[in-house]
Amino acid sequence: MKNVSKSVEGRLERDPDDGLFDPQVRAAMALFTVGGDTLALEASAAVRAASHAVDRMRARGANSRGLSAGALDILIRLSAVPDDGISIGDLAQSAGVSSRNVTGLVDTLERDGLAQRVPDRRDRRSVLARITPAGLEWMDSFRLPTQVAMSAIFRGFTPAELIQLRHLCLRLVDNQHHLDQHLSRADGGDEAQP
């Protein structure tokens, strides 16, 4: 099919960018960027691809037993919570996804018996999610496969690089969060405004 191992103009030759960003795609992306640099678009596409890669990889470690990446994330968070549980909304905020989504994930976990809902006595609107003994057991038995999967997909990353990656990603999340608030405030038009 396509050229595989071509080195692009002025970059490191080991970079696996080539598959996703050949010169033609770069040229097309350039039309979408200010100052003619494609970096933002390339970076966002790379983040998307990496997220899918992590999901796929995590699936190999956990999903074979029926847990998806998002559900595992929720389960880990549930295991870190005092015994009376945590509300769906708090869980959603801490995981950075919509509360509706967490509702679905807790559905999944509850169906598998790994978590349960208990009513909140202080606020009858609220539902607390809590990990079950089966959930703790699940965590226990899949600790090792998860470790293996994580270290496999991050093979070759130094601790400093992991920190850097985490930091850059969370800055993105932060930016989006603030932008979201800002745009919601001065809402109305769907045109992006600087």
Added chain:
Amino acid sequence: MKNVSKSVEGRLERDPDDGLFDPQVRAAMALFTVGGDTLALEASAAVRAASHAVDRMRARGANSRGLSAGALDILIRLSAVPDDGISIGDLAQSAGVSSRNVTGLVDTLERDGLAQRVPDRRDRRSVLARITPAGLEWMDSFRLPTQVAMSAIFRGFTPAELIQLRHLCLRLVDNQHHLDQHLSRADGGDEAQP
């Protein structure tokens, strides 16, 4: 060497890590990691969150007119292709997603009139996707909003950081790809083996 900008304890107040990774969650994650460091798990969760953030942000620039992040990616790639089109499979490979997904995205684009399918004369199994004049026009009119959205979500990122982010993400993709091939080869069990 553990960290620079913020360690587990002495953090600077501006780092957005805190929402996703409070000490309790870190402690739970630690049980899943070798050597007691939670970096891999934190990084993977951060990548997921960043991907969602980028999707949401891109949606503000493009989705108001009906294009999702994945569809925009495909459209950009289509615009970079010679006039006779590109097969669904090649498109999927270049975008790093499954061909099934590209089928759906091309469905979407075709329904909106931005792309079209044409039969491949050389191989009657194959279907070529091609951008339409309306698609080119769409790209033209949403160049600016997309630029704005991209520069908004990457506000504060230096070019070096964008390159670094892209590089780290693509290494992840690369790792997953190799792992996938490797595991498929020595296939059979779905057990993760150290």
Added chain:
DNA sequence: ACGGGTTAAGGAAGTACGTAATGAAGTAGT
């Protein structure tokens, strides 16, 4: 008390993505 505003969770509808299975069309093997 009681109605208005706010916040919680969940229902409905839609998109994106994946795997597994299907069918059609090339490609070999003999």
Added chain:
DNA sequence: ACTACTTCATTACGTACTTCCTTAACCCGT
């Protein structure tokens, strides 16, 4: 030339995630 394998797109089905909307319950001002 006929069968067997492979490859391509697509259908079918399941999960994840989102936005919009509904209902229940809290909060508060009167």
